[in-house]
Amino acid sequence: MEVKKLLHMAGGIGKSSYASNSKFQEKSILAIRPLLEEAVIEVHKSLLPEKMVVADLGCSSGPNAFLVLTEVMKIIGKQCQQLGVQPPEMQLFLSDLPGNDFNTLFRLLDDFEECMKAEKDASSVLHFVAGLPGSFYGRLFPSQSVHFFHSSNSLHWISQAPEGLDNKTEHVPLNRGNIYIGKTSSSHVVNLYQDQFKRDFTLFLNSRFNELVPGGQMVLAFLGRKENDQNGPLNSVMEAISKLLDSMVLEGLVEEEKLDSFNMPLYAPSMEEAEAVINAQGLYEIVHIKMTEVNMDTIQGGENVAMSMQSVFGPVILGHFGDGIVDELFSRISKFAAEHLVKEETKVHFLAVCLKKKEQM
Ligand SMILES: C[S@@+](CC[C@H](N)C(=O)[O-])C[C@H]1O[C@@H](n2cnc3c(N)ncnc32)[C@H](O)[C@@H]1O
Numbered sequence: 001m002e003v004k005k006l007l008h009m010a011g012g013i014g015k016s017s018y019a020s021n022s023k024f025q026e027k028s029i030l031a032i033r034p035l036l037e038e039a040v041i042e043v044h045k046s047l048l049p050e051k052m053v054v055a056d057l058g059c060s061s062g063p064n065a066f067l068v069l070t071e072v073m074k075i076i077g078k079q080c081q082q083l084g085v086q087p088p089e090m091q092l093f094l095s096d097l098p099g100n101d102f103n104t105l106f107r108l109l110d111d112f113e114e115c116m117k118a119e120k121d122a123s124s125v126l127h128f129v130a131g132l133p134g135s136f137y138g139r140l141f142p143s144q145s146v147h148f149f150h151s152s153n154s155l156h157w158i159s160q161a162p163e164g165l166d167n168k169t170e171h172v173p174l175n176r177g178n179i180y181i182g183k184t185s186s187s188h189v190v191n192l193y194q195d196q197f198k199r200d201f202t203l204f205l206n207s208r209f210n211e212l213v214p215g216g217q218m219v220l221a222f223l224g225r226k227e228n229d230q231n232g233p234l235n236s237v238m239e240a241i242s243k244l245l246d247s248m249v250l251e252g253l254v255e256e257e258k259l260d261s262f263n264m265p266l267y268a269p270s271m272e273e274a275e276a277v278i279n280a281q282g283l284y285e286i287v288h289i290k291m292t293e294v295n296m297d298t299i300q301g302g303e304n305v306a307m308s309m310q311s312v313f314g315p316v317i318l319g320h321f322g323d324g325i326v327d328e329l330f331s332r333i334s335k336f337a338a339e340h341l342v343k344e345e346t347k348v349h350f351l352a353v354c355l356k357k358k359e360q361m
Helices: 023-031 033-047 063-083 102-107 109-118 187-211 233-250 256-260 271-281 302-321 326-339
Strands: 051-057 089-096 127-133 146-152 212-223 284-295 347-357
Touching: 023 033, 023 063, 023 146, 023 284, 023 347, 033 051, 033 063, 033 146, 033 212, 033 284, 033 347, 051 063, 063 089, 063 109, 063 146, 102 109, 102 127, 109 127, 146 187, 187 212, 187 271, 233 256, 233 326, 233 347, 271 284, 271 347, 302 326
Parallel strands: 051 089, 051 146, 089 127, 146 212
Antiparallel strands: 212 347, 284 347
């Protein structure tokens, strides 16, 4: 599956859209707000740019994209008032894959502008918003043109499910019974996922290094694993979905071959794994790196858990299996979540990273 062509969150503003089901992701953005504030203030204070370029990568099509821009604008407005300097003209980019519902995103622009007018700190800051389609696994901007990058809830999407997973040893698919790294996945499968993450994250960091101005920074937050083993929350969720898909194979609702050839293009690294990739490149100073926990209590009830998952994973599942099974699968997920997930205190681990571009030698 080529993520670049197929991936998008559920578009529109309806009941099952990402725009209506991203409260949990909003919570994770607010959890790293202090990090965002520190980084934006530092970049502005050290460079005092007349024009400042900021980009949110993997913005999707909901209000969270404008939440990030609102926060950046408030931080800059307040900082300039405190310093008694003229605010920079702000160029704000919202970037995502071409399949993203940019139309819905642009329709939210009016609300953002209203909000900016009412914000006492930000109302005087001249700004321009633009959408930018493209993959963050590659160049998106001219060299040394961006002061600050933000990306939340996106970098755990790798560019593709690892290629070698399609190889069948003695006609048995390598990751049979799993759609991600599960308890029965071999160490070879784990290595393939880890290698894909390393390649992709390296490419991401390299691309952003070229695009950042000297002194530029980025704040990234994405799903991670607290422990070094492969028993994180993402593993558990994907194992539950694998089992439900398997039960649908047994009932003849899903073709076995379809399930065997499906692997999620996701990877939630441990802090050590991510740090090793950053350090191997030596392009950035790590200003901050921490695994944080966010409680999923913003999503109450099995139906809401299932709807939230459908708004994120539904389009990928539909792309592979066709639309015949999606409603049935998520109705099963809803029942499963009502019985299991919502009774427990489900915590999700997020890796929060702030990186500063090192001076070129
Ligand atoms: C869960 S949404 C996050 C949206 C928003 N940042 C938030 O925190 O609510 C993940 C987004 O990452 C985007 N994404 C995944 N892989 C990407 C890539 N290679 N390049 C650009 N965007 C990507 C998806 O299309 C999706 O819109």
